[in-house]
Every structure is written in structure tokens, then in C-alpha cells.
Amino acid sequence: MTILVVAEYENGAVAPATLNTVAAAAKIGGDVHVLVAGQNVGGVAESAAKIAGVAKVLVADNAAYAHVLPENVAPLIVELAKGYSHVLAPATTNGKNILPRVAALLDVDQISEIISVESADTFKRPIYAGNAIATVQSSAAIKVITVRTTGFDAVAGEGGSAAIETVGAAHNAGISAFVGEELAKSDRPELTAAKIVVSGGRGMGNGDNFKHLYSLADKLGAAVGASRAAVDAGFVPNDMQVGQTGKIVAPQLYIAVGISGAIQHLAGMKDSKVIVAINKDEEAPIFQVADYGLVADLFEAVPELEKLV
Amino acid sequence: MKVLVAVKRVVDYNVKVRVKADNSGVDLANVKMSMNPFCEIAVEEAVRLKEKGVATEIVVVSVGPATAQEQLRTALALGADRAILVEAADELNSLAVAKALKAVVDKEQPQLVILGKQAIDSDNNQTGQMLAALTGFAQGTFASKVEVTGDKLNVTREIDGGLQTVALNLPAIVTTDLRLNEPRYASLPNIMKAKKKPLETITPDALGVSLASTNKTLKVEAPAARSAGIKVKSVAELVEKLKNEAKVI
Numbered sequence: 412m413t414i415l416v417v418a419e420y421e422n423g424a425v426a427p428a429t430l431n432t433v434a435a436a437a438k439i440g441g442d443v444h445v446l447v448a449g450q451n452v453g454g455v456a457e458s459a460a461k462i463a464g465v466a467k468v469l470v471a472d473n474a475a476y477a478h479v480l481p482e483n484v485a486p487l488i489v490e491l492a493k494g495y496s497h498v499l500a501p502a503t504t505n506g507k508n509i510l511p512r513v514a515a516l517l518d519v520d521q522i523s524e525i526i527s528v529e530s531a532d533t534f535k536r537p538i539y540a541g542n543a544i545a546t547v548q549s550s551a552a553i554k555v556i557t558v559r560t561t562g563f564d565a566v567a568g569e570g571g572s573a574a575i576e577t578v579g580a581a582h583n584a585g586i587s588a589f590v591g592e593e594l595a596k597s598d599r600p601e602l603t604a605a606k607i608v609v610s611g612g613r614g615m616g617n618g619d620n621f622k623h624l625y626s627l628a629d630k631l632g633a634a635v636g637a638s639r640a641a642v643d644a645g646f647v648p649n650d651m652q653v654g655q656t657g658k659i660v661a662p663q664l665y666i667a668v669g670i671s672g673a674i675q676h677l678a679g680m681k682d683s684k685v686i687v688a689i690n691k692d693e694e695a696p697i698f699q700v701a702d703y704g705l706v707a708d709l710f711e712a713v714p715e716l717e718k719l720v
Numbered sequence: 721m722k723v724l725v726a727v728k729r730v731v732d733y734n735v736k737v738r739v740k741a742d743n744s745g746v747d748l749a750n751v752k753m754s755m756n757p758f759c760e761i762a763v764e765e766a767v768r769l770k771e772k773g774v775a776t777e778i779v780v781v782s783v784g785p786a787t788a789q790e791q792l793r794t795a796l797a798l799g800a801d802r803a804i805l806v807e808a809a810d811e812l813n814s815l816a817v818a819k820a821l822k823a824v825v826d827k828e829q830p831q832l833v834i835l836g837k838q839a840i841d842s843d844n845n846q847t848g849q850m851l852a853a854l855t856g857f858a859q860g861t862f863a864s865k866v867e868v869t870g871d872k873l874n875v876t877r878e879i880d881g882g883l884q885t886v887a888l889n890l891p892a893i894v895t896t897d898l899r900l901n902e903p904r905y906a907s908l909p910n911i912m913k914a915k916k917k918p919l920e921t922i923t924p925d926a927l928g929v930s931l932a933s934t935n936k937t938l939k940v941e942a943p944a945a946r947s948a949g950i951k952v953k954s955v956a957e958l959v960e961k962l963k964n965e966a967k968v969i
Contacts, residue, residue, distance in 0.1 A: 421881070480886070481849065482858050504879045508861050511814070511849035520815045520935040523844045533938065538843055539737045543746050544941050551934035587858040590874065590885040603880075607969070631969060639898070649864070649899055650882050655840065656898050658880070664968040674736065681946060685966045687958065702949035702966065705958050715955040720962075720969055 412441030412531060415469075415491060417500035417509070420447065424458040427604045428501035430565035433462055435558040436499050437566065438528040442466040445573070446491065448484050450477035456575050463567040468575045475583040478592075479505055485512040486582040492517060492553050496531070502557040502659075510557050519551035524659075526562035540655045540678035560603060561661035561682060595648050599625075602651065605634035607664045610653055610680070613640035614669020614690065614709055621647055623710070624668060627717045636660065636680075638670045654679035669709050672697025689713070721831035721868075721890070723766045723775040726821055726851075727759040727795055729788040730841040743939040745811075746841075755791040758836025760798075761896040764903040765866060766834055767799035774868050777801050779828055783808055783820045789919060796914035797906035803919040804828075808931060814842075816931040818850035823927035825855055830891065832873065837862050837895040848895035858888035864899040 414436040419426040429445070436443045445459045448471040456470040469491065475483045488509070492498050498513060500506035502524045514521035525534040526544070533548045534556065602608065609628045611621055621635070628635045636653040637646065653660055655678035665683035670676060672688070672695055680686070681700055688701035689712050698704045705712060731737060732752040740747050755763075769775035780800040782788040785807070792803035806820045825833060833855075838845035852859035860866070860875030864883065867874040873888045878897045906914070924931055952958045962969045 478884070481852075481861075485853065504862060504877075507845050508849065508859070511844075511846035512853040512859070514846070515815060515818060515850035515853035518815075520813045520933050521844075521846050521850075522935060523846060537943070538940070539731070539746060539841055540843065541943060542737050543739050544943050546938040546941075548936045548938050549934055550936070584858075586856075586889040588887045590887050592879070592882065592884040594882040643899070648882065649878055650880060655843070656838075664962070664966070675733070685962070685968050686949075687962070698951070699948050700946050703958055703961055704949065704951045705955065706951065707955070712955050716959065719955060719959040 412439070412496040413494065414439055414441055414443050414497040414499060415495040416443060416445045417488060417498065417506065418445050418447045418455065418459055419501050419503050419505055420449070420452065420455040423454040425455060425462065425568070427565060427601070428503050428560045429459070430462060430568055431560035431563045432499050432501045432558045433464060434563040434566045435525065435528060436497070437464050439497055439531050441496065444469055446471065446488065448476045448487060449479060450474050458568070460573040460575050461569050461571050463571045465571050465573045468573050469578040470575060471579040472577070473581040475581045478589040479509065480587050480589065481509045481512045482584040482587045483582050484509055485516060486584070487579045488513045489516045490579060495553060497554045497556060499556050499558055501560050506557050510555055514555040517553055517555065519553060519555055520549065521555045521557070522547050522549060523557050524559040525556055526559050540674050541681065542674070559659060561659055595650050599628055600632065600634045602634040602636055603658050603660055606662055607631045607633035608636050608660050608662045609633050609666045609668065610636035610638065610670060611641055611646070611668050612638035612670030613644065615641060615646055618646040623713045627713055630717055630720055638676050667697050667701070668713060670697055671695045672700065721775055722777045722779065722828065723769060724825065724828055724830035724833045725762050725766045725778060725780045725795065725800065726833070726835045726847070727763065727780055727782050727791050728756045728836070728839045729753055729782065729784055729791045730756045730839055733757055733840055739940055739942045743941055745940050753787070755794055756836050756839045758838060758896050758898070760903040761898065761900050762834040762836050763795045763798050763800060764901045765896060768901065769868070770799065779804065779830065781806065781821065781824050783812060783817045785809070792919055793914050794906060796917040797911040798904065802917055805919065805921045806924060806927065807921050808924050812931055813933040813935055814844050814846035815850055816933055818847050818854055819929045820924055820927060821851050822854040823929050832891060833893045835893070835895050837897055848893050852893040855893070857891050857893050859893045860886060860888050861895045862897045863894050864897050866894055866900070
């Protein structure tokens with residue numbers, strides 16, 4: 412068995428999500444190859460070659476693969492996939508965008524967001540917003556899978572010395588083009604990789620009040636998340652949303668402030684190690700999953716918490 | 721242009737589902753069913769395109785059990801012109817649905833197909849991308865803004881770090897994110913009118929589609945239960961517990 416992992420990268424190096432995906436590949440067993448597709452991705456390939464347990468890095472460096480448009484990248488992966496038993500990608504927006512296109516072109520069903528590997532063809536994944544766990548078996552010759560990164564501990568990003576090989580012709584479907592992007596700037600740790608996450612909900616009242624969470628987060632070295640209510644009310648940008656339709660996080664400590672705890676929000680954070688809820692509504696569902704609950708006005712509790720930690 | 725919208729009948733998003741005792745699946749007997757929330761957004765977007773004069777006809781399609789007619793009637797009440805039900809067993813895999821939709825696309829020749837980004841039951845997030853692959857169309861997934869400019873479609877997408885805009889050639893596939901729009905409610909007169917709109921039922925066989933799958937669900941279990949912890953009385957007590965008991969700060 413040989414497994415192809417489609418790398419996620421940012422700022423010229425592989426993203427942490429790639430390390431979790433390689434960990435899932437290692438659980439399946441067999442040689443692990445990593446594909447880096449993009450434009451000017453030489454540095455990314457070098458960082459991928461250092462990942463522990465990676466046997467080979469394939470680089471497809473071409474203008475057609477800039478911004479990893481699925482119309483162009485999917486045919487590349489399909490061309491390479493013929494030599495592999497499994498194709499894996501992290502369940503990031505890129506992975507979710509590209510891999511089903513690959514699966515359909517290979518005429519196989521995909522398995523989305525696996526949280527564990529039972530055997531080389533059997534995997535567990537959450538369904539119904541994490542309220543049930545399905546065990547799914549694939550009979551496909553090439554198994555196409557996205558990996559929920561919080562389900563697997565990252566492998567070491569250093570210590571490996573894989574060979575780097577240039578592959579793949581340029582596939583340019585010519586039916587889509589990148590126009591622009593607007594990235595949210597933040598000095599805080601990345602939400603899905605942070606050890607501590609502080610999240611605010613509708614109870615924050617307005618966007619300005621999120622400054623209380625930002626200063627608490629800075630003191631804890633935490634990332635800041637939000638519920639959908641806070642995003643829809645315009646308090647914070649949508650890439651901060653935690654939940655079924657936003658990001659899935661599983662930090663050591665999750666502090667939910669002014670969040671009621673709807674099913675859709677719990678889907679994104681209930682695998683956190685320790686959950687703290689601060690809410691003035693004693694009946695809020697969040698208290699049913701919180702390890703430590705504090706019934707208090709957040710505008711008094713959060714500044715006090717910041718002072719004491 | 722003609723717009724095709726795919727909708728799915730799913731358990732209502734407010735329902736707390738229960739796993740069956742024999743681990744064969746989730747108990748859906750006597751549970752409230754609704755249109756998948758992301759599909760509602762897809763219907764709303766198509767209706768808005770029609771109100772702007774961009775779309776000329778909206779065809780709504782569902783692949784699923786006979787009861788999915790209810791959700792198609794809802795879409796008709798919201799403003800779709802006619803409906804197609806590809807009647808098949810429940811719990812189809814995404815690729816089978818994408819193949820059935822591909823056959824409908826071949827028949828209807830829409831310029832734009834709008835789907836939800838994921839169904840809240842299977843949480844797959846696959847069908848739109850698979851349909852794009854099978855048709856060879858460009859895809860604009862997780863859309864929070866859609867603009868038709870001439871023969872192109874500008875789609876603003878929600879990505880991990882923020883937003884990204886892509887320009888797609890038409891015909892194209894779009895999957896909706898929650899922030900694309902706020903769906904309207906169907907009024908009673910529109911619900912009555914929807915009863916008279918055409919609803920065609922076809923079988924996968926008639927479309928020449930096989931619904932076979934390479935995936936098999938072996939069992940469905942309840943997730944590990946997480947029990948309520950304790951309530952602390954003060955911030956000082958909370959900090960003390962986090963430091964000394966949980967040791968997370």
C-alpha cells in the first residue's frame with residue numbers, strides 16, 4: 412500500500428493540518444507520499460520533505476495550480492492517484508473543495524472527515540453534527556478520504572529526509588480563475604491548532620466587547636472563536652466561527668463566553684479536553700457539557716478572569 | 721438563464737437525534753423532517769436571481785423517497801417554477817445523488833446549478849463538487865456571494881483564512897454557505913399556488929443511473945457521552961480549579 416497525502420500549506424511551508432493528515436496515513440500503514448501542488452512551492456516541498464515518516468514528496472509547481480483551483484488540481488491528483496491505494500487530504504476548505512471532485516472523476520465514493528482508522532478500508536466519522544459516529548467500509552480500489560485534523564495527533568514536522576520529485580503535466584481546464592482574496596489578519600494562534608480557545612457568542616452584545624476576549628486570549632496565548640450568532644450579528648468575521656458549519660476545534664481548554672450551546676456549536680468543540688462555560692443563564696445547554704460552569708455576568712467575570720490568570 | 725436547484729429532505733436541525741439500539745442507524749421514525757437548511761439558502765438565491773431578472777426559470781430537484789415531495793412543494797411555494805423528484809431509496813451516497821443530478825442536468829441544460837454545501841444529516845460536503853466533476857463544470861463552493869456578469873459568474877467563497885473570489889465560466893455549479901442569504905418564509909397563498917405547480921416523478925432507471933456505492937456503513941453508534949461537570953461559585957474558584965485540578969493553564 413502506498414498513500415498519497417495532498418498537502419495543505421500557508422506562508423511558504425506545510426500547514427499543521429498536513430501533519431495530522433500524515434498521522435492518519437501512518438495509521439493506515441504503508442509508504443506515505445506527500446503531494447505539493449501550487450505555484451512557487453519549492454519551499455513548501457522542502458518543509459514537506461522534513462515531515463517524519465514521509466517517504467517521498469511530489470511537487471507539481473505550475474501557474475495552473477496557483478490558489479489550488481479544483482478544476483485544475485483535481486485532474487492532476489486523478490492522474491497521480493492511479494499508483495496509490497489511498498488519497499488523503501485534511502478536511503480544510505481546500506481539501507473539502509478538491510477531494511470530492513477527485514473521487515467522482517475516479518468513480519468512487521469519498522469518506523469525509525474521518526476521526527479514526529479501524530483498518531485499511533474501515534474508518535469512523537461523525538454524522539448528524541457529531542451526534543452519531545458511523546463506521547464506514549470502502550470497497551473502492553482507490554480510497555479517497557478527508558481527515559478531521561483534530562482526530563489525529565500531528566506527526567513531527569522535523570527529522571524526516573524524503574526525496575523530492577517533480578511530477579505531473581500542467582492541467583489547465585481554463586474554466587475558472589482566481590480573482591482575489593481577503594484574509595483576516597491575526598497575531599494569535601491559528602484557531603484549529605490552538606491549545607486554548609476563548610469563544611464569544613450573542614451574549615457579547617456587540618463587536619467592540621470582543622476586546623475583552625482578545626485581551627484574555629492574549630494573556631492565555633489563546634485563539635479567539637465565535638458562535639454563529641456572533642458572526643451573523645456582525646461582531647466578528649466568519650472565519651472565527653466554531654461549529655458544524657464553521658471550524659472544528661479540540662483544544663486543551665475551551666472557554667465559552669455568552670454562548671448558549673446549540674447542537675450546531677457543540678459539533679465544533681465538544682471534543683475539547685476541558686470546557687468552561689461562563690453564562691448568566693443557568694439553564695443554558697452549554698452547562699450540560701461544561702466541566703466547569705460559572706453562572707455570572709460575563710462583563711464582570713471576563714475582566715476578573717484576565718486579572719487572575 | 722435556467723437555474724437548477726437541488727434540495728434534500730433531512731431531519732429537522734433542531735431535533736436531537738437518537739441512535740437505534742441495534743446500531744443500524746439513527747432513529748428517524750416519527751421525527752420532524754424539513755428541507756436541509758443549506759438547500760433553503762440555495763432556493764432563496766435562485767429566487768433572488770429570478771427577481772433580479774437574471775434567472776428565467778427555476779427547476780428544483782430532489783433525489784430521495786416519495787415523501788421528499790413535501791420539500792419540493794416547499795421550494796415551489798418559495799418561488800421555484802417546477803419540480804422533479806428522482807424517486808429512490810433513502811440514504812443514498814453522494815456519488816449516486818451526483819450521478820442522478822448529472823442525468824437531470826443533461827436533460828434540463830441549466831446554466832447554473834445551486835446546491836447546499838452539505839446536508840446536516842450525512843455531513844458529507846461532497847455532492848456539489850462531484851456533480852461539477854461529472855458535468856465538467858467549474859465549481860464555486862461555500863459561496864457567500866454570487867454575481868452573474870455576462871457569461872461569467874463571480875463567486876465569493878468562505879475559506880479557512882477569510883474570503884476568496886473566483887470567476888467561473890458558465891454553466892457552473894455553486895454550493896451555498898450559511899451567509900449567502902436569509903431565506904424567506906412561504907406565505908399561505910404561495911403554499912396554495914405551489915400545489916398547482918408541476919411536479920414530475922422519475923426513476924433512476926429511467927435516467928439510466930446506477931445508485932451502487934463503494935461505501936458501506938457497518939454500524940452507527942452514539943458518541944462517547946460527555947457529562948456535566950461542576951458549577952463554580954466565583955472566578956477565583958474557577959482559576960484555582962483550572963490551575964490545580966484540570967492543569968490546563
